[in-house]
Amino acid sequence: MRYGHELTTRTFAVIGPEVQDRKMRLAGNNLACTSCHQNDATKPYAMPWVGVAATFPQYRAREDAISSVEERVNGCMERSMNGRPLPLDSREMKAFASYIHYVSRGLPIGAKLEGAGAKPIKAPNRRADLAAGEAVYAKNCVACHGIDGQGQRRGKVGDAEGYAFPPLWGKDTFNNGAGMNRMLTAAAFIRHNMPQGTTHQTPVLSDDEAFDVAGYVLSKPRPIKAGLDNDFPARWNKPVDAAFPPYVDGASADQHRYGPYPPLQDLAKQRADALKTARETAAAR
Amino acid sequence: MRYGHELTTRTFAVIGPEVQDRKMRLAGNNLACTSCHQNDATKPYAMPWVGVAATFPQYRAREDAISSVEERVNGCMERSMNGRPLPLDSREMKAFASYIHYVSRGLPIGAKLEGAGAKPIKAPNRRADLAAGEAVYAKNCVACHGIDGQGQRRGKVGDAEGYAFPPLWGKDTFNNGAGMNRMLTAAAFIRHNMPQGTTHQTPVLSDDEAFDVAGYVLSKPRPIKAGLDNDFPARWNKPVDAAFPPYVDGASADQHRYGPYPPLQDLAKQRADALKTARETAAAR
16 A cells, blocks of 8 residues: 555656666656646545545446456556556556555445546537637646646656656657546646646636647647557547547547537437447347 | 356356366366355355455455455465466456455445454364264255265256255365365354355354364365465465465474364464564564
């Protein structure tokens, strides 16, 4: 559990790309889990791990399969951490699972918890305005993340000490397969957690501002994950803001990347309902 | 979850040694999980899986390591089922984990539950009396398990339909590394669950009878697991009734196999206390 806490809060120092032991360089960037999962992964609507142990194994659309909590950790390792999966029986994976178990203690198996995941915004029915997003960024984000989006190192390159404020684009951040690379997820996270100190009860940015600044940040270059066409293999339940091909609804790549999303959400709902009806009809025969 | 239930109750028919698909022959005997884990693995003090999802990952003395629930399933696969481990990411393993999660729903993460495991007996301070055990067996067990301990097949050899009543010794049952091969575990299970229909609230056998009949059953030949000296590698927390070498307390193999156990339990407690004191002294320096 203690090692899991260390891995969670000082990921860069234990399995980051700058650690001494080359075999331990499993993460591909110098982020920490807590770069997104704030307050040691316990903050409501910052994708907390509190209660997560009670929800696995669970069906995951990204794999179209039942996943263990360990496999979910590897989902982050390969995307948000732009790295390699941890062996399922490794000390590091057991440490992560033990920490997740620890912060979930007392919560009932199978429970749906208030504060889980990210709190959705009401997505504006328009494309993100990247210029407006740049202005939101300049006003609210630059102090910590920098005009170049590269955040602020604790020490210097190569010391495996990570960032006081993480980079948002460029080589040392989440790749394009990460959940945070999806507009609606990023906007939900930003609105209820950014700037630093914001909670879902004290949002600073409006839905529109969060949407636009998410568009601006995600318009910047970042690491590319190979093989993303293997994600969401069932296709029908691929999130509308998963901005990588294939796109199966006839909408443009640009609309999946920047919106407007409500028409895509309507399409996705129709598709899911049609599939459900077809399944029920088949079952009734 | 449904597949997990099938695997649990009809193990022999899905992954048993007589199934058509050779690749699926992962269990080495024709038992079901529910041969021991009664009532679909929900019966109190019959090592129920209810709540088990809330207790993993956990430290396991057998491995002297933190184990996932999947690894614990494989502990049974290699011992009680005398077979091979399931791949951690296999459909079968996910089904087991999903069923364990299902029967654990609503129970709080980290909870200690009444009815977990087996309810201990008060171990008599003597060696098991195998002749007395044989008499207990003849009176209480023969109707189902047979005078030869081979149980009763549902159908015939080779049909992968398993047993109405499982064999207790011989080639088609748990091996000598199984928890059920430990006298105190077997006696606890028998006293609170046997004959068929017995519960911990309505025991039929006395502690002495359960102890003796366990000794009789476990005195019979059964499959041998290779490499058991790798189990309980820390040694100090090896159960006193784990009847395979090495024995580190100077007591005889016969005493570990048949008792008397209270002197061994006293020795084990002294050893654990001494280790704890040494650790605390080292930490205080």
